[in-house]
Amino acid sequence: xxxxxxxxxxxxxxxxxxxxxxxxxxxxxxxxxxxxxxxxxxxxxxxxxxxxxxxxxxxxxxxxxxxxxxxxxxxxxxxxxxxxxxxxxxxxxxxxxxxxxxxxxxxxxxxxxxxxxxxxxxxxxxxxxxxxxxxxxxxxxxxxxxxxxxxxxxxxxxxxxxxxxxxxxxxxxxxxxxxxxxxxxxxxxxxxxxxxxxxxxxxxxxxxxxxxxxxxxxxxxxxxxxxxxxxxxxxxxxxxxxxxxxxxxxxxxxxxxxxxxxxxxxxxxxxxxxxxxxxxxxxxxxxxxxxxxxxxxxxxxxxxxxxxxxxxxxxxxxxxxxxxxxxxxxxxxxxxxxxxxxx
Ligand code: OGA
Ligand code: NI
Numbered sequence: 001x002x003x004x005x006x007x008x009x010x011x012x013x014x015x016x017x018x019x020x021x022x023x024x025x026x027x028x029x030x031x032x033x034x035x036x037x038x039x040x041x042x043x044x045x046x047x048x049x050x051x052x053x054x055x056x057x058x059x060x061x062x063x064x065x066x067x068x069x070x071x072x073x074x075x076x077x078x079x080x081x082x083x084x085x086x087x088x089x090x091x092x093x094x095x096x097x098x099x100x101x102x103x104x105x106x107x108x109x110x111x112x113x114x115x116x117x118x119x120x121x122x123x124x125x126x127x128x129x130x131x132x133x134x135x136x137x138x139x140x141x142x143x144x145x146x147x148x149x150x151x152x153x154x155x156x157x158x159x160x161x162x163x164x165x166x167x168x169x170x171x172x173x174x175x176x177x178x179x180x181x182x183x184x185x186x187x188x189x190x191x192x193x194x195x196x197x198x199x200x201x202x203x204x205x206x207x208x209x210x211x212x213x214x215x216x217x218x219x220x221x222x223x224x225x226x227x228x229x230x231x232x233x234x235x236x237x238x239x240x241x242x243x244x245x246x247x248x249x250x251x252x253x254x255x256x257x258x259x260x261x262x263x264x265x266x267x268x269x270x271x272x273x274x275x276x277x278x279x280x281x282x283x284x285x286x287x288x289x290x291x292x293x294x295x296x297x298x299x300x301x302x303x304x305x306x307x308x309x310x311x312x313x314x315x316x317x318x319x320x321x322x323x324x325x326x327x328x329x330x331x332x333x334x335x336x337x338x339x340x341x342x343x
Contacts, residue, residue: 040064040067079153103142120332183303205283219275219334226255226289231249267303
């Protein structure tokens with residue numbers, strides 16, 4: 001079993017950044033400093049079911065960037081603020097208190113440093129990872145009781161995210177002239193088996209911020225990720241055409257990232273972007289990623305309607321993408337490269 005690493009927050013108390021966290025030359029392969037802002041229009045979520053123009057914008061953002069921000073998504077600002085606040089409060093608790101929720105060994109769930117299964121230099125990131133759906137999979141021993149409303153707020157926030165996911169999946173199908181339910185039937189059908197994980201990220205400020213990275217470049221292994229960014233501190237960057245772009249802070253927007261399983265389901269039309277989180281020298285940064293992952297027993301592959309003579313099947317079919325993810329780690333490749341079919 002890999003040794004448990006100290007939370008980054010603790011390391012920082014020592015005042016020295018350990019060399020394992022310092023980035024190597026290869027980590028800077030697409031170094032373009034400072035990167036430009038991502039300039040795709042935000043989507044007015046409330047117009048998606050009525051405005052063809054909004055659907056076109058959604059299609060264009062997700063097929064080129066794989067990332068877009070949505071506003072008017074129906075989650076009240078007060079709920080977003082509350083969720084952000086409780087996440088900050090959790091990470092600010094005394095270490096002994098937080099360690100009651102620590103992950104054990106290589107377990108995904110719980111509080112701690114994210115680097116247990118990691119190659120090369122380490123991420124400047126602490127996290128709290130919770131399995132939210134299906135409901136019977138909740139391991140409440142990892143769900144903080146302090147702040148006292150943590151559990152109910154996360155529950156409420158998760159339900160609202162679930163509603164957003166459904167409308168997004170329907171809208172994405174509509175942009176491809178598919179039956180509205182096409183992606184839902186393939187990817188997110190069964191309440192008892194489909195998975196939603198919540199990952200609270202904490203990126204402590206770092207005096208050597210240019211030499212560390214919050215989360216190394218990666219693609220999400222999800223269908224979609226709904227990210228609640230910090231409302232003050234920027235940090236998310238996406239890769240497009242081999243250049244990094246900063247994703248702007250829009251205080252009450254939600255950031256949508258296409259995950260690998262949606263890239264597969266759409267036979268490559270929607271792009272799962274390589275993205276990373278950078279660290280700020282002066283300010284701590286928080287984010288909450290809601291990760292939608294289909295039932296592990298379900299076969300996932302490109303929708304038949306999207307396989308044509310002009311566009312052959314570009315990805316293999318698989319079950320449980322988590323296994324593909326794990327297999328990809330020693331190679332250093334992106335997991336999606338392991339399921340690509342080359343002709
Ligand atoms: C993630 C992620 C980015 C961020 O949790 O997978 O990419 O800005 N987070 O925290
Ligand atoms: Ni990510």
